[in-house]
Amino acid sequence: TSLERPVRWVALAGFMGTGKSRIGWELSRRLALHFVDTDKVIERVTGLAIPQIFELYGEETFREYESEILRRVTRLDLVVVSLGGGSFVKRENQELLLARGPVVVLSASPETIYRRTRRSSRPLLKTEDPIGRIRTLLEARSSAYARGDIFVSTDGRDSAEVVEEIVEKLW
Ligand code: S3P
Numbered sequence: 001t002s003l004e005r006p007v008r009w010v011a012l013a014g015f016m017g018t019g020k021s022r023i024g025w026e027l028s029r030r031l032a033l034h035f036v037d038t039d040k041v042i043e044r045v046t047g048l049a050i051p052q053i054f055e056l057y058g059e060e061t062f063r064e065y066e067s068e069i070l071r072r073v074t075r076l077d078l079v080v081v082s083l084g085g086g087s088f089v090k091r092e093n094q095e096l097l098l099a100r101g102p103v104v105v106l107s108a109s110p111e112t113i114y115r116r117t118r119r120s121s122r123p124l125l126k127t128e129d130p131i132g133r134i135r136t137l138l139e140a141r142s143s144a145y146a147r148g149d150i151f152v153s154t155d156g157r158d159s160a161e162v163v164e165e166i167v168e169k170l171w
Contacts, residue, residue, distance in 0.1 A: 007031055007170050011073075011081040011097050013088035014106035014145060015138055016125065017116035019154040019162065023106060024082030026163045034079040038069050038087060045069070050084075054123035067093055074100040086124075089144045098147065104166055105148035108155045110134045 010027070012020040021037050028035035039050055042065050046053060053062050066084060070093055073081050087093055088103065097103050108116070114131050127133045150169045154162050 007102075008033070008078050009076070009081070009100055010170065011083055011100070011103045012106060013083050013097070013103050013148055014085065015108070015113060015134075015141065016085040016122050017113035018085075018106035018108045019116075019159065020082040020085075020106055023154065023159055023162050023166070024080050026159050027166055028080035030163050030167060031080065034076070035082070036073055036076065036079055037082045038066065038073060039082075039084045041069050041073075042066065042084075049121070051121045051123050059123075063090070070096055086141075088148070089141055094144065094147050098149070102149040102170065103147075104150045104152060104169075105145045106162075107145070107151065107153050110138060112155050113138075 010031075010033075012024045012027070014020055021039075024037065025035050027033075042053070042062075043049055046065065048056070050062070053065070063086070066087055067090070070083075070087060073079070074096055083097075088097065088105070110131055113134050117125055117134075118130065124137065125133055150166065152162060152165050152169070
């Protein structure tokens, strides 16, 4: 019927600073779906900011919370899900998300990522050489991100344009 929606669930994956939250929110408006940002859910559920979780409990514990939240969001319907940058790295998370799919992977250059993240608190980028860290992590994660269904660059592009490209590719 005409009330049937072509897309009822979509996740946005990709590195920090590629625009997952911003684009995810706009995409959810465009598709008339709900919006969930998994990092925000983790913060709400734990009552802690992401950097505090890393500081108090370490990355391992954060990854456990993250996997638990991913299991929950795959049970939702009519939703656009913006993932944390590391959510699509572990094999079990990839399998879970791809089975629910589609997974849209956003990308941007290391310079753009640096510019978009430098004034924010990303525990993994708290280093003397954030650009170097960005490059190393991107390299380490590239084969994981390549497992997505749809790939869209957000580099130097306006969010409306990115959203339209995603919508076209989802069809
Ligand atoms: C992380 C990305 C962050 C957040 C945490 C770890 C990562 O999310 O989940 O700091 O491992 O790439 P954003 O991609 O929204 O910055």
